[in-house]
Amino acid sequence: MSLTFAPPDTPAIPLYVVEEGALADWLDAQPAQIAAWVRAMGFTGALGRALAVPDAAGGIALALAGYGSATSRARARFHLAGVASALPGGTYRLEGLPEEAAETEALGWLLSHYAYERYREQSPAKARLIAPEGVDAARLEVIAAGEALTRDLINTPANDLGPDALEAACIAIADQQGARLTCTRGPDLLEQKFPLIHTVGRAATQAPRLIEMTWGESGPNLTLVGKGVCFDTGGLNLKPGSSMGLMKKDMGGAATVLGLAHMIMALDLPLRLRVLIPAVENAVAGNAFRPGDILTARNGMTVEVNNTDAEGRLVLADALAYGAEESPDLMISMATLTGAARVALGPDLSPYYTDDAGFATALERAADRVDDPVWRLPFHTPYEAMIEPGIADLDNAPSGGFAGSITAALFLRRFAGGFNYSHFDIYGWCPTAAPARPKGGVGMGARALLDALPEVLDL
Template sequence: MGGTQDHTHDTTPGLLPAGTPGVPVTLVPAADWAAVEAGLEPAQRAFATATGFAPKAGRLALLPDAEGGLGRVLFGLGDPEAPAHDRLIAGKLPGLLPVGTYRMEGAPDPHAAALAWLMGSYGFRRYRSGGTETPRLVAPEDVDADEIDRVAAAVARGRDLVNTPANDLGPAEIEAAVRALAERHGARVGVTEGEDLARDFPLVHAVGAGSPRAPRLIDLTWGAETAPRVTLVGKGVAFDTGGLDIKPSAAMLLMKKDMGGAAAAIAAADMVMGAGLSVRLRLIVPAVENAVSGEAFRPGDVLRSRAGLTVEIGNTDAEGRLILADALALADAEEPDLLINFATLTGAARVALGPDLPALFTEDDALAEAIAAAGRAAIDPVWRLPLHAPYASLLDSKVADLNNVSGGPFAGAITAALFLRRFAPRTRAHAHFDLYGWNPSTKPGRPEGGEVQTARLVYALLKARYAAA
C-alpha cells in the first residue's frame, strides 16, 4: 500500500543488526542487584563496589575489562514497578556513554528500551558545527527492529519541524515536508492557495492574510479507497505573533512551535504509512503564519467559515481554532470512520495538565478508553477533559453564529474544544488533542525542544485496529 520507507534519520542513527558485537549494558532493577553483582567478574565487582554503584534509577557504572578497556556497563533501573518509574529511562544512556557500540541486557521491555535509546539519541544540530556521532545500539533479540527504526525516524523528522526556526519554516516549507512524506510512501497531495483558498477555506485565508508568506491548505491521501477512513488534521501555524492582539515578547519566544500539531499529525501519518496499515489515510494541514500587517484580520471582524457558520473575532490570538474549523469541515464532509485533530491550542490545557500531558477531548467514551490504553502502551500519555456542553453558551455572539473566544477566564481548553466540535457534526468518532509540542527540559528519551506528542499514541491505536494487510 505504501512506498519506500527511510528507516534512518541523519541525527538519529537506527539500530545495528542483532548479533553485532558490542559492549554489554546490563539494566539492573534494584531487586536484582545482588544476583547481577554475584555474576560479575571479580575485578568488575570490586570496581563497582569501589565506585559506589547502586542500582538507583539512572545510575551508571563503567566497568573495565582485563585490558583496561570498557568491558561492561551497569545501569540502574530502581524499582520498575514503582508508579513514578520512567519506562523510557534507557533513553538517558546515549547522553551518558562514550561513543561506541553497545548491546542491552536485562531490559524488562526490550522494545521500549530500544526505542527510548533512539529517541534519546536525537539532536537538532542543523545550525551548530561539530560532530554528530552518538553511541550506537545493537538491536535486541526478538524485537521488530524495522518497526523501532521507523517510529524513531518519524519522531525525529517531526521534532526537526518543530525545532526549525520560523525564518526557515513557513507555510511553504510545511507543504514541502508533507510532499516529502508523500514521496516516501507513494501518497497523493493536493494544495489549495490564493483565490481558491479565499473561496473554499475563508478562515484559513483570513488568518494567513497578514503575512507575505502565503497560507495554504495541504491535503494528503494514501491507501485503498475501500479501506476504513482515518483522517488526521494538524494545526500548522508556522509562527504566531498573536496578530493584532499581539502577544508580549516573552510569549512569542517559543511560537515557532505553534505548528506542533501539524508536526504530530505528519509524524503519525509517517508511522501509519511506513507500517502499511490497512486504512485509507487522509492528512489535512492548514498552514499559515499569523502576522501583523495592514492585511491582518481584526478583532471584531465577522468571517464566514467553510461550513457556513459565521464567526465573530473576539481575539486574533485564537487563530488556531479558526484554521482548524475549515480543515475539520473538509474532513467531516466525508464522515470518516475516525477523525483526530492535533493542535497547540490553549494555555489553559497547560495550566490544567502541565507540559507533559496533552488534553484529550471526545464525546465517544469507547474511543476515549481506547486512546488512553494506547497512550499507556506507547508511553505517550494523555488525559481526558470533558466536553461540557453547557459551556458552549460562553461562545455566543450578538452579531454572528459564534465567537472564537469566550471572553472570560474560565474553561479555556473546553470552550476551544467545543468551538472545534461545531465544525465536525457528522463524525461521531472524533478526538481532539490539545498539546504543548515541547519538552521544557530533558527527560529520558525526550530531549529538550520540539516533541511530537500523541503521534506514537495514535500510531499504536491505529495499529491495534487496522493491522497491515
C-alpha cells in the first residue's frame, strides 16, 4: 500500500480527463486510430469510467478518465479515485483536470490505494499518479497518512485493539512526531482523578485509562478529545447482537483525533496541541456500573446513570473537564456518540455543534474546499431541562428519545468550561464501498478541521 505520489520526473502515461459533453470535441482533435478505438470501446466520458488506449507495440499510449457531468459529480466525491482503481498499473499524469479540482482529486487518488491488510492481503489500486502542477504533494501525502491511521485503528477488532493497544498506538505516534505522552491508569489514581472513566471501564479485563499527548511550544492552544471506547457491549443495558456487531468502531472519535493530530504535527502547524483520549472497554462483570447509579465527575457534577449504554458521554465528561482546566483557545471533541445523529444525517455527513458562528463559517467553507462535508446542529439551550433529572445534576440518558444527539451534546457542553468548544458526533464507518472510501473505518471532519484551523486560530 503506497499513499504517495510518483516522483515528478517519472516517465508517465498521459491521462486525459474528459467530460461527457466534451468527448466529441476531444475525439475530433485526435488521430483517427485513437478516435476509432475510443468509439469502438464504447467510452462515453461517464463519471468514473476509464479506458486505456494501446500503442503500436501493445503498451499504453494514453488513457481516458470519464469526468461525467456537473450533475453526476454533485452526487459523488473523489471522482477520479474510481478511475485509479480501474486503470492498469503504471504511472499517470493528468491532463485537462480543472485547476480548482486538482487538490481534492489528487488526494482521492492517494486514498484509493488504501487497503486494510492486517489479516488478509487486499487489492488496492495500482495506478500511481504524478501530483498535478500547483498541488502541494507533501501536504496531501501527510493528510492521506493521517486518514490511513484513522482507518487502520477503526478497522482493527477489539481483540487486537483494546485500551492497551490504543495506548501503544498513541506512544508510536508521539515517538514519531516528538510529542510527550503520559497515561493515568490504576484503580486508585484513576478513580481519584477521573472517576467517570474509571467507573465505565472498571469491569473490563484491560484497565481503563486517560491518555494525554502534548506537542508544540508556542502558539494558540488546541485541545482535541476523542472517545476511546474500544468495544461497547452496552454494559448491563446489554446491546442486542445486531447492534453490537460494529462496536469495534466505538473508538472512532479517538482514531479520528489521532489522525488529525498526526496531520497537525507532521505539517508543523504553529500551535500547542493537547490530545486527550479516555480509553476504556464497556464490559459486563460483577463490578460493572448499574442503571440508577449516581456518579460524581472530575469537576464535582453528579450524574444519574439511566442507561449504561450511554457511556461515551461519561468518559468524555471527565476528559473535557480536565481539558478545560488549561483554558484552551479551542477545544474539540469527536465521538461515535449517538444513533440519533445517524438517523438525522446518515453515515456520510459529520454533524457538529458550536456556539461560535465564526468557527462554523470557517469550518463550512473549509469543508466545501476539501470535500469533507459537515452539518451544523444546534446547542439548543431550551433542551437543557431534558438532561436534568432532579435527583442529580445531570441525566446521562434522558427518556423519550427526542433530540438524542442534541441532548448528548448539551451534556458534554456542561463539562467544557465555557471555552470555545465544538463537538462532532461522527459515525466513523463507510457502510458501502465508494471511490477512495472502501467499506470500513473512515475519518470524518478531520480534513475540514485541518483546513479551517489557520482561520479559526489565526495561525
